[in-house]
Structures are given as structure tokens and as C-alpha cells.
Amino acid sequence: MASSSSGEFDLIARYFSRPVRRSPLGGGDDCALLAPAAGMQLAVSSDMLVEGRHFLSTVDPASLGHKALAVNLSDLAACGAKPLAFTLALALPAMDGDWLQRFSQGLYALADAHGCELVGGDTTRGPLNICITVFGEVPAGQALLRSGARAGDELWVSGTLGDARLALEVFRGTAQVPSEVFAAARARMEGPTPRVALGLALRGVASSAIDLSDGLAGDLGHVLKASGVGATLDADAAAQCVAARAQQPALLDAAGWRQLALAGGDDYELAFTAPPAAHEAVLAAAQASGTAATRIGRIEAEPGLRIVDGRGQAIANERFASFDHFG
Amino acid sequence: MASSSSGEFDLIARYFSRPVRRSPLGGGDDCALLAPAAGMQLAVSSDMLVEGRHFLSTVDPASLGHKALAVNLSDLAACGAKPLAFTLALALPAMDGDWLQRFSQGLYALADAHGCELVGGDTTRGPLNICITVFGEVPAGQALLRSGARAGDELWVSGTLGDARLALEVFRGTAQVPSEVFAAARARMEGPTPRVALGLALRGVASSAIDLSDGLAGDLGHVLKASGVGATLDADAAAQCVAARAQQPALLDAAGWRQLALAGGDDYELAFTAPPAAHEAVLAAAQASGTAATRIGRIEAEPGLRIVDGRGQAIANERFASFDHFG
Known part of the structure; x- marks a missing residue:
């Protein structure tokens, strides 16, 4: 399903396509490829954000984009891992270009500040739900547990x-x-x-x-x-x-x-x-x-x-x- | 948020805690740690399943557990990657032990058949949504693109x-x-x-x-x-x-x-x-x-x-x- 349908594909291309430098293979294939440096372990965490539970419906989409990534980066921080990349799965009740523009703006601002690249994901229609999986690297045996x-x-x-x-x-x-x-x-x-x-x-x-x-x-x-x-x-x-x-x-x-x-x-x-x-x-x-x-x-x-x-x-x-x- | 609240934590412990062999660090910390073998790249894909769009409300939860992982493994297959591990983020409208028991049964049956381990995730209350991120390994340069x-x-x-x-x-x-x-x-x-x-x-x-x-x-x-x-x-x-x-x-x-x-x-x-x-x-x-x-x-x-x-x-x-x- 990383192979997206056409409307979905246009949406991804418009707001979430950027050159990917860190992955040997950028977004847009069935999988992203990650190659941790020698001696490094990959730290992985997934967090899902749901309206009414993790954010209010009134939140600025830019803040929501920031927060969705921030809560995931926080898990990397707790392990002492350096952020590398993330995937984004989005369920959206409707296609809203303004919303997506704001959301991606907040998301990318924080991602850029941490050198963390969007390498893949999925979008679908459904009740608003944001699921990010984040990847960081940490020297083997040095993760904070x-x-x-x-x-x-x-x-x-x-x-x-x-x-x-x-x-x-x-x-x-x-x-x-x-x-x-x-x-x-x-x-x-x-x-x-x-x-x-x-x-x-x-x-x-x-x-x-x-x-x-x-x-x-x-x-x-x-x-x-x-x-x-x-x-x-x-x-x-x-x-x-x-x-x-x-x-x-x-x-x-x-x-x-x-x-x-x-x-x-x-x-x-x-x-x-x-x-x-x-x-x-x-x-x-x-x-x-x-x-x-x-x-x-x-x-x-x-x-x-x-x-x-x-x-x-x-x-x-x-x-x-x-x-x-x-x- | 991989640090779960108490009810959430009990739920995870009951249905989704198993000894993890492949990850240097099992589930239950802020991050899972993955260590691809030398010369291997990590193939990563995220797919989100939403009721009414990817499955019907009438589906047997065991089938849903199977399908949620299957569509992700299919992305690894398309890259020629060998399944290693996955994270599971679940939004559930209610705590339903029977549903979770059936869902985890179907999920684990397919995971076991592919030697693919659950290494982390997140659960929250919300409209039913299943987001899996799957990890596989492929020798550097050999992924099918x-x-x-x-x-x-x-x-x-x-x-x-x-x-x-x-x-x-x-x-x-x-x-x-x-x-x-x-x-x-x-x-x-x-x-x-x-x-x-x-x-x-x-x-x-x-x-x-x-x-x-x-x-x-x-x-x-x-x-x-x-x-x-x-x-x-x-x-x-x-x-x-x-x-x-x-x-x-x-x-x-x-x-x-x-x-x-x-x-x-x-x-x-x-x-x-x-x-x-x-x-x-x-x-x-x-x-x-x-x-x-x-x-x-x-x-x-x-x-x-x-x-x-x-x-x-x-x-x-x-x-x-x-x-x-x-x-």
C-alpha cells in the first residue's frame, strides 16, 4: 500500500515529496531503505496521535505537525539516539490542501531542525489519525534504557x-x-x-x-x-x-x-x-x-x-x- | 508515548508481550533497537488500515490481525527483503479483550510464519485504526526497486x-x-x-x-x-x-x-x-x-x-x- 492510488499519490507528491539524502532509496518505492553506519544500532519508535485524545480539534495544523513528530523524537531522546528518518501514515477525513500545507510546514520545520528525513508513508481517508515511526541511531550498547x-x-x-x-x-x-x-x-x-x-x-x-x-x-x-x-x-x-x-x-x-x-x-x-x-x-x-x-x-x-x-x-x-x- | 499509561500498559502486556529475540532490546522501552547484520540495508514500510476503507466492520478480528501485517509484509516482498520485525500502533474505540485476543492471534500467526517480531508500538483510544511499520533486511544494492x-x-x-x-x-x-x-x-x-x-x-x-x-x-x-x-x-x-x-x-x-x-x-x-x-x-x-x-x-x-x-x-x-x- 505504499503504492498509493492516484489522488493519494498526488497528495503525497505535493506536500511530502522532497529529495531524500540519508536513505539509499528515497520515498516512493514500496519500502524505504536505511543503512545504519557500522557499529550503530537503529532505535525505532511508533506513536499514534488521535484527535480529542492527543490534540484538540482547534489546534493549528502546523502545531499538530510539530507535535506529531516531537512526541516521537522524544522517544529517541530518551534512548540517547540521534534522529535519522521517519515514516508518516496519515488518515484524513477529507483532502484539505490548506490543512496539509500547514501540517507539513510544522512537521518539516521540526524535522529539519533535527536532520530527520521523511522516507516513506501512507495516506488514506478516515477519521484524523497521525502515526509516525521514527528512526535514530545509537552506538551499539550505549542506548539509555x-x-x-x-x-x-x-x-x-x-x-x-x-x-x-x-x-x-x-x-x-x-x-x-x-x-x-x-x-x-x-x-x-x-x-x-x-x-x-x-x-x-x-x-x-x-x-x-x-x-x-x-x-x-x-x-x-x-x-x-x-x-x-x-x-x-x-x-x-x-x-x-x-x-x-x-x-x-x-x-x-x-x-x-x-x-x-x-x-x-x-x-x-x-x-x-x-x-x-x-x-x-x-x-x-x-x-x-x-x-x-x-x-x-x-x-x-x-x-x-x-x-x-x-x-x-x-x-x-x-x-x-x-x-x-x-x- | 511508548511509555504507556497504566490501562494501556496492562493491555499491551496481556496480548502483545512476548520475549523478543531479534532486537537487542525487546519491547517495553522508549525505543526498540534493531541491528541489521553487516552489509545489510534495512527495508522499512508503514501502512495504515482504516475501517470501511481497508476492511469491513464485520471482519473476524483474527483475519484483520493477519491482513494488517500481510499488507506490510507485501511491501517487503516487493523489495525482496526478509522480514525481521514490526511495530504496531493501534487506536481502539473500546477495550475489548475478546477482540484483542482474536486480533493478536491472527497477527502473531502470520508474524511467526515469517519470523517477524513485534518490537514496539503504541495503543490509544480512538476510531479503529491499525498502523504497522515493518522492517526487513536486504543485502546492500540488491533490493528490488x-x-x-x-x-x-x-x-x-x-x-x-x-x-x-x-x-x-x-x-x-x-x-x-x-x-x-x-x-x-x-x-x-x-x-x-x-x-x-x-x-x-x-x-x-x-x-x-x-x-x-x-x-x-x-x-x-x-x-x-x-x-x-x-x-x-x-x-x-x-x-x-x-x-x-x-x-x-x-x-x-x-x-x-x-x-x-x-x-x-x-x-x-x-x-x-x-x-x-x-x-x-x-x-x-x-x-x-x-x-x-x-x-x-x-x-x-x-x-x-x-x-x-x-x-x-x-x-x-x-x-x-x-x-x-x-x-
């Missing part, structure tokens, strides 16, 4: 947390914020920044990493399980990562900020661990990649996630369950 | 043509056929056979290949365009490939059988070209792979597709336009 966290490691998070969720709650009508706070939060929701440069800089430094899509507390649970460890997480340190808090501290109480940071979701930041001896190396990696890194806790041998406040007092766990895409 | 057809080459097609479309027309109520004819045609529609073994056997033999999804005449046009050549196609030879014709010759007139063969679509056969000197090698490849191969025309220097009947008389081209997924 979820399973590498060890007792004693420091726990870190990149960038900002919870702002995307805050914007979503404003859209839903459950929160009201000043317009400048909303603008910033909305930019985080619609235009997440995949932490590719940080992921690359953390190779050989971090012991484990994961990208945050469903919320810090829930996603961190995957690392703990895969690594066979536990953690103590300072919820107030995490709450300091909510950008809106600096803009409007009185918007929520302490518990509200914590919940936004730990269970907000849609952050596309990296949570990662590193031995204390690598503390300065983490800060150097963050600085080199122009990304904030905040220490928010510690990995421990005892299984489970213990959430504490800034004074080390335990906080009930239930309020930080990850928001569920099937919820 | 659409661009290799040369004037003088013979034009071949594998297996059977048009039966899937016949079944669709019965479902639509526009055709009536005896029950045994319908059963056979429906099996072709719901359970296409990707011609992987033939594609592998044609490496070094065929000059070009494409998989047939939108109909022979339309898909062949992509080969002619990519190769900068034309062709004369014997529509009656192609019509002999409709399996239903042998069962029920009087069902359609000659023009009807031709149209079914040339414009039916959903065949997932290979159309390929080879020099006349490779004629016996083509037949040997077909026999070795247990797949019929029928010579249906010849590649010519003059651009364009000339469709003729069994006596070499020209047939008007318009009736064989490929059916369009956006039609």
Missing part, C-alpha cells in the same frame, strides 16, 4: 512539568489563568520540545532515562519496575519545574502545583537517573544542550515510589496516579 | 488477481456468486498472502517489482513512471489469473474479468519485470516459492501503458483506472 537505574542514583528531570496539562484544563474550562500564563502553557501543550540534544549528551552519563508523556509519577514507575528499584521523589522540587508557577505563584496551592507536576502528562521531558559521581557531568550535559535539569529525588533499593514534600514528609500516593489515555 | 524495468523485459504477475474485489462487490450487494466462489474470494480479501518467498527468490532475477494494492493497471503505472518506460499488457492473460473465473467462467463476460484483474485492487500480489533471458529463472523462483507466476506483457521503450486483448487488439484504457482510496 529504562532498566539501568541503581540504588543511590540521583533522579533528575529536564525542562518544565505540568504546563501542558494546565493549558488543557483551561481549554476544558476547569481552570482560569491570565492570558500570558495561558499563552506560555499552550505553547508547551501544542509545541513540546523533544530533548534530543540532552539525550545525546547524557549517553555515558545517565544510568537510565524515559520520556514523560503520561505524567512523571506514572512514567517513573516504568523505570523503577524495569530497573528493579524504588525511589523517593521530592514533589516540591518537581513542582518548582512548573513554569506557570513562576509566573503566577498564587494560582494553585502547594498540593495543586505538585499534582500538576507529577500527574499532568504531555510533558515530553526526560526523567533520568545518574550516579552521584556524575552530578557535575549531568549539569554539564544540561548546560551543553541548553536544557534545564533539576534533581528531584533519589533511587533506592526498596521497591516502590515514595513521594515526599520539600521537608521530606510523606505525601499520599493516590493523588499522583498517571492520567490514563483510556481513562 | 520500481525503477529497474527495461525495454524488452517480460512483465509478470504472481498468484491471483481480482478475487478480493469480487468478494467486496458481493459484500456491497453489487455481485452475486455461488457460495463456494464467495468463500474462496472472501479468503483472498480477508487473508491475503504476502509473497515474501517469491520476492526473496526474485533477487538477482527480476529487474523491478511492486506490490499490488490499488489494482494492477494503476500500480504498474508507478513502475513505468519510475523506470521511464512503457508496457503492453495482455488483459486476457491477466484475467486468467482471477481464481473465480476457473470456478465460474460464466459469471462475467470477458470485459468483466479483465476489469476485475486490472482494476480490482487489494490483491497483494507482486507485479515484476525480468529480462527474457531470465524467463526460466523466473519460473524456477516461482516454483521454489510455491507461487504461480504468469507472464502478462512486455516492457517497451515507448512511454505509456497499452492494454490489449489476447489477440493483441488494443482495449480502451479508461476502464482500468485504479480504484482510489480517496475515491
Whole structure:
């Protein structure tokens, strides 16, 4: 079906055909061909975006094009892989040239910024659905995995947390914020920044990493399980990562900020661990990649996630369950 | 988002978690890692299946699992690539354990038959949509491409043509056929056979290949365009490939059988070209792979597709336009 029907083919040709440099064979054949360099492994991830679940119908198509690729690049970042190429499968309710022009503009802008080439795909009519599979390369044995966290490691998070969720709650009508706070939060929701440069800089430094899509507390649970460890997480340190808090501290109480940071979701930041001896190396990696890194806790041998406040007092766990895409 | 929320995660774990042998890293991390062998290129293709367009709502989920992977493996076959692995992104309107059990059964049965491993993916709630990205390997420079057809080459097609479309027309109520004819045609529609073994056997033999999804005449046009050549196609030879014709010759007139063969679509056969000197090698490849191969025309220097009947008389081209997924 990479052999497209005629209308489909015209559509692909118009908006999604560009010379492909990295693949030995460009788009337009049954398959794309990829040739990882010697000693490199190919990191692969697929993410599907559905209207109403991953984006609102009101989103600018350019932002949607950006976000569809960004959430995939975020998975490469979490593995410390360098982006190479991607395929795009699109189901569209109708042929809309303006929409496609905007969508491809946002998509290509981010792809170009990361040297990541569109090498193939599929388009069909159907309820709006965007499925991207992204390919990156990483030296054999150097990928950052979820399973590498060890007792004693420091726990870190990149960038900002919870702002995307805050914007979503404003859209839903459950929160009201000043317009400048909303603008910033909305930019985080619609235009997440995949932490590719940080992921690359953390190779050989971090012991484990994961990208945050469903919320810090829930996603961190995957690392703990895969690594066979536990953690103590300072919820107030995490709450300091909510950008809106600096803009409007009185918007929520302490518990509200914590919940936004730990269970907000849609952050596309990296949570990662590193031995204390690598503390300065983490800060150097963050600085080199122009990304904030905040220490928010510690990995421990005892299984489970213990959430504490800034004074080390335990906080009930239930309020930080990850928001569920099937919820 | 390969980091799944809890309900999603349980779902994946229940139906789609198996030990992964081929990937250095199995499913369950942010990325899967693939390491093609030295000298191998990775062939990649993505196909998205949407209800009502690629399958009917009445389809057995096991058949759907089979077909979703089969149409992707067919792209690998057309490149002469050996299947290695795939990712699966699924949007589901609801969590339905029975449906998932049946779907994964059909999917894994075909995957196992081809030694093709599920290495990652994504699940989300949304209108039913299945997006698979498949990975195969092919020695560098040996992939079968659409661009290799040369004037003088013979034009071949594998297996059977048009039966899937016949079944669709019965479902639509526009055709009536005896029950045994319908059963056979429906099996072709719901359970296409990707011609992987033939594609592998044609490496070094065929000059070009494409998989047939939108109909022979339309898909062949992509080969002619990519190769900068034309062709004369014997529509009656192609019509002999409709399996239903042998069962029920009087069902359609000659023009009807031709149209079914040339414009039916959903065949997932290979159309390929080879020099006349490779004629016996083509037949040997077909026999070795247990797949019929029928010579249906010849590649010519003059651009364009000339469709003729069994006596070499020209047939008007318009009736064989490929059916369009956006039609």
C-alpha cells in the first residue's frame, strides 16, 4: 500500500515529496531503505496521535505537525539516539490542501531542525489519525534504557512539568489563568520540545532515562519496575519545574502545583537517573544542550515510589496516579 | 508515548508481550533497537488500515490481525527483503479483550510464519485504526526497486488477481456468486498472502517489482513512471489469473474479468519485470516459492501503458483506472 492510488499519490507528491539524502532509496518505492553506519544500532519508535485524545480539534495544523513528530523524537531522546528518518501514515477525513500545507510546514520545520528525513508513508481517508515511526541511531550498547537505574542514583528531570496539562484544563474550562500564563502553557501543550540534544549528551552519563508523556509519577514507575528499584521523589522540587508557577505563584496551592507536576502528562521531558559521581557531568550535559535539569529525588533499593514534600514528609500516593489515555 | 499509561500498559502486556529475540532490546522501552547484520540495508514500510476503507466492520478480528501485517509484509516482498520485525500502533474505540485476543492471534500467526517480531508500538483510544511499520533486511544494492524495468523485459504477475474485489462487490450487494466462489474470494480479501518467498527468490532475477494494492493497471503505472518506460499488457492473460473465473467462467463476460484483474485492487500480489533471458529463472523462483507466476506483457521503450486483448487488439484504457482510496 505504499503504492498509493492516484489522488493519494498526488497528495503525497505535493506536500511530502522532497529529495531524500540519508536513505539509499528515497520515498516512493514500496519500502524505504536505511543503512545504519557500522557499529550503530537503529532505535525505532511508533506513536499514534488521535484527535480529542492527543490534540484538540482547534489546534493549528502546523502545531499538530510539530507535535506529531516531537512526541516521537522524544522517544529517541530518551534512548540517547540521534534522529535519522521517519515514516508518516496519515488518515484524513477529507483532502484539505490548506490543512496539509500547514501540517507539513510544522512537521518539516521540526524535522529539519533535527536532520530527520521523511522516507516513506501512507495516506488514506478516515477519521484524523497521525502515526509516525521514527528512526535514530545509537552506538551499539550505549542506548539509555529504562532498566539501568541503581540504588543511590540521583533522579533528575529536564525542562518544565505540568504546563501542558494546565493549558488543557483551561481549554476544558476547569481552570482560569491570565492570558500570558495561558499563552506560555499552550505553547508547551501544542509545541513540546523533544530533548534530543540532552539525550545525546547524557549517553555515558545517565544510568537510565524515559520520556514523560503520561505524567512523571506514572512514567517513573516504568523505570523503577524495569530497573528493579524504588525511589523517593521530592514533589516540591518537581513542582518548582512548573513554569506557570513562576509566573503566577498564587494560582494553585502547594498540593495543586505538585499534582500538576507529577500527574499532568504531555510533558515530553526526560526523567533520568545518574550516579552521584556524575552530578557535575549531568549539569554539564544540561548546560551543553541548553536544557534545564533539576534533581528531584533519589533511587533506592526498596521497591516502590515514595513521594515526599520539600521537608521530606510523606505525601499520599493516590493523588499522583498517571492520567490514563483510556481513562 | 511508548511509555504507556497504566490501562494501556496492562493491555499491551496481556496480548502483545512476548520475549523478543531479534532486537537487542525487546519491547517495553522508549525505543526498540534493531541491528541489521553487516552489509545489510534495512527495508522499512508503514501502512495504515482504516475501517470501511481497508476492511469491513464485520471482519473476524483474527483475519484483520493477519491482513494488517500481510499488507506490510507485501511491501517487503516487493523489495525482496526478509522480514525481521514490526511495530504496531493501534487506536481502539473500546477495550475489548475478546477482540484483542482474536486480533493478536491472527497477527502473531502470520508474524511467526515469517519470523517477524513485534518490537514496539503504541495503543490509544480512538476510531479503529491499525498502523504497522515493518522492517526487513536486504543485502546492500540488491533490493528490488520500481525503477529497474527495461525495454524488452517480460512483465509478470504472481498468484491471483481480482478475487478480493469480487468478494467486496458481493459484500456491497453489487455481485452475486455461488457460495463456494464467495468463500474462496472472501479468503483472498480477508487473508491475503504476502509473497515474501517469491520476492526473496526474485533477487538477482527480476529487474523491478511492486506490490499490488490499488489494482494492477494503476500500480504498474508507478513502475513505468519510475523506470521511464512503457508496457503492453495482455488483459486476457491477466484475467486468467482471477481464481473465480476457473470456478465460474460464466459469471462475467470477458470485459468483466479483465476489469476485475486490472482494476480490482487489494490483491497483494507482486507485479515484476525480468529480462527474457531470465524467463526460466523466473519460473524456477516461482516454483521454489510455491507461487504461480504468469507472464502478462512486455516492457517497451515507448512511454505509456497499452492494454490489449489476447489477440493483441488494443482495449480502451479508461476502464482500468485504479480504484482510489480517496475515491
